[in-house]
Amino acid sequence: MKPYSGSNLEKVLAAGHFAVTAEVGPPRGPDREAMKNKAVLVKGIADAYNVTDNQTAVVRMSSIAASKLLIDEGLEPVMQMVCRDRNRIALQSDLLGASALGIRNCLCLSGDHQVAGASGKLKGHPGAKNVYDVDSVQLLSILRGLRDEGLQQGGDSIEPNAPLFIGAAWTPLATPEEFRTLRLAKKVDAGADFIQTQAVYDVDRFARAVRRAEDMGLTERVAVLAGIIVPTSAGMLRYMDANVPGVEVPSALIERMQTAADRKAEGIKIALELVEAVRAIPGISGVHLQAIEAEHLLPEVAEAAGLLPRPLVA
Amino acid sequence: MIFAERKPLEEIVHSLNGYRRVLLVGCATCAAECAAGGEREVETLAPLLQLALENSGRPIEIATAMLEKQCEWEFVEEIAERVRGADAVLSLACGIGVQALAERYADIPVIPGVNTSALTMREELGVWASRCAACGDCLVGETFGLCPIARCAKSLLNGPCGGTRKDGKCEVDPEIDCVWNLIVERAASRGQLDTLRQNRSPKDWSNSGHGGPKRVVRQEMRL
Numbered sequence: 205m206k207p208y209s210g211s212n213l214e215k216v217l218a219a220g221h222f223a224v225t226a227e228v229g230p231p232r233g234p235d236r237e238a239m240k241n242k243a244v245l246v247k248g249i250a251d252a253y254n255v256t257d258n259q260t261a262v263v264r265m266s267s268i269a270a271s272k273l274l275i276d277e278g279l280e281p282v283m284q285m286v287c288r289d290r291n292r293i294a295l296q297s298d299l300l301g302a303s304a305l306g307i308r309n310c311l312c313l314s315g316d317h318q319v320a321g322a323s324g325k326l327k328g329h330p331g332a333k334n335v336y337d338v339d340s341v342q343l344l345s346i347l348r349g350l351r352d353e354g355l356q357q358g359g360d361s362i363e364p365n366a367p368l369f370i371g372a373a374w375t376p377l378a379t380p381e382e383f384r385t386l387r388l389a390k391k392v393d394a395g396a397d398f399i400q401t402q403a404v405y406d407v408d409r410f411a412r413a414v415r416r417a418e419d420m421g422l423t424e425r426v427a428v429l430a431g432i433i434v435p436t437s438a439g440m441l442r443y444m445d446a447n448v449p450g451v452e453v454p455s456a457l458i459e460r461m462q463t464a465a466d467r468k469a470e471g472i473k474i475a476l477e478l479v480e481a482v483r484a485i486p487g488i489s490g491v492h493l494q495a496i497e498a499e500h501l502l503p504e505v506a507e508a509a510g511l512l513p514r515p516l517v518a
Numbered sequence: 519m520i521f522a523e524r525k526p527l528e529e530i531v532h533s534l535n536g537y538r539r540v541l542l543v544g545c546a547t548c549a550a551e552c553a554a555g556g557e558r559e560v561e562t563l564a565p566l567l568q569l570a571l572e573n574s575g576r577p578i579e580i581a582t583a584m585l586e587k588q589c590e591w592e593f594v595e596e597i598a599e600r601v602r603g604a605d606a607v608l609s610l611a612c613g614i615g616v617q618a619l620a621e622r623y624a625d626i627p628v629i630p631g632v633n634t635s636a637l638t639m640r641e642e643l644g645v646w647a648s649r650c651a652a653c654g655d656c657l658v659g660e661t662f663g664l665c666p667i668a669r670c671a672k673s674l675l676n677g678p679c680g681g682t683r684k685d686g687k688c689e690v691d692p693e694i695d696c697v698w699n700l701i702v703e704r705a706a707s708r709g710q711l712d713t714l715r716q717n718r719s720p721k722d723w724s725n726s727g728h729g730g731p732k733r734v735v736r737q738e739m740r741l
Binding site: 287288292314315316317319320334336337338339340341342345346357373375378379380382383386387389390393394402449450 | 671672673674675676677678679680681682683684685686689690691696698699702703706711712714715717718719720721723
């Protein structure tokens with residue numbers, strides 16, 4: 205892989221390092237300090253930091269603005285972009301703006317449907333009109349057009365091309381499982397350079413899915429970062445297993461969290477084991493670390509997993 | 519069929535505020551098929567409204583009429599006499615029928631009594647579900663006879679999002695099938711899963727409502 209976007213994440217992967225990304229959710233208000241504080245908390249533990257785009261369909265500071273705030277703090281953002289809220293005109297306009305602001309990584313997603321409303325914890329905007337002018341696969345191809353051909357989707361040219369490192373999501377264990385490898389292939393064909401997967405707890409099933417991708421030659425063409433969500437309680441694991449499509453949690457793990465004397469320590473221990481296990485899977489190029497509403501755990505996890513310090517690649 | 523559901527009674531009662539003689543008009547086509555504005559619904563609704571308005575101290579006279587199709591001028595014409603005696607018309611037809619009445623009888627208010635929401639088929643008795651979104655560029659030939667525009671909550675064209683539930687239902691509603699799961703099942707059963715590998719480009723929406731209101735003129739059919 206020859207780096208071409210100027211993205212640190214891309215350089216780290218191209219140099220053959222095991223990459224680390226983490227997630228920084230923007231605040232639900234125009235709070236620059238909140239973003240800065242989160243940045244300080246996680247600085248140095250990852251090669252790039254995902255900035256979510258109104259996840260669970262709850263209005264938050266825009267991912268483009270929050271990404272720029274991360275850059276100001278010396279962190280490299282992975283700007284997430286969902287197809288729910290913008291048509292191809294707005295998506296491309298924002299991509300050009302993001303590029304001008306120095307944003308180099310973009311993760312293309314379908315986006316949570318507006319009925320999600322933070323899974324019922326917040327009001328959200330369930331009466332909103334969604335857009336879905338393009339889907340995530342088509343968005344990938346749009347990014348590739350802006351970067352490689354200097355062309356907008358409609359065919360008009362741009363000057364200069366937009367340097368972007370293009371990301372996509374993969375939920376290998378979701379129904380219909382037999383299609384998920386093809387779905388990954390479609391994303392790679394459309395232009396994905398890197399993949400961040402849904403959270404992995406069932407390592408064996410995940411490894412089999414990655415093997416299928418490898419058999420199709422996909423892991424040669426795309427860097428796959430395995431999603432790791434630090435467990436914080438047995439209830440959380442049970443909830444994800446039952447309610448989050450594509451997340452399969454073995455009952456033994458739930459049992460471990462249930463009976464642990466120190467849940468925090470056990471959660472971190474499980475996360476470490478997961479990092480270690482996915483690292484051993486051929487075709488896995490890195491991890492995407494998350495701790496839902498517990499970002500303060502991430503530095504400890506990264507440290508203990510031997511992922512620090514992060515490499516400096518020129 | 520065009521699918522409609524009756525508005526809540528309170529909303530209809532509220533919208534009839536100030537009228538004394540209302541003509542309630544049903545439609546024997548789609549609105550009847552989806553049990554929102556057929557003869558039965560018209561005859562049930564009239565006394566309910568009468569009672570509700572009487573109880574709120576606003577006595578009202580409600581006459582009823584049925585049209586074979588509220589969206590065709592020749593049928594709309596049939597109630598001309600009866601409209602003359604009313605100070606408002608309450609229509610239980612789809613949005614097309616309501617507007618046909620409103621255009622023909624432009625000097626009195628025509629009030630919608632139903633909400634029109636989808637193009638559906640009756641899957642079984644008492645169950646209606648979306649089948650078409652009138653997108654103007656039919657692709658079901660490539661999706662094994664199942665429409666992802668109308669039946670996927672995100673109108674995705676390249677396979678299911680990550681939100682398909684374990685049982686193959688949609689993340690948005692546990693009662694609704696993930697249409698992409700159905701498409702994949704049908705493709706697999708024909709041994710043609712690979713045909714779904716090909717990426718579909720962004721869609722041209724210009725032949726749907728997004729291209730502006732539809733107006734089609736076919737000269738050979740004009741008088």
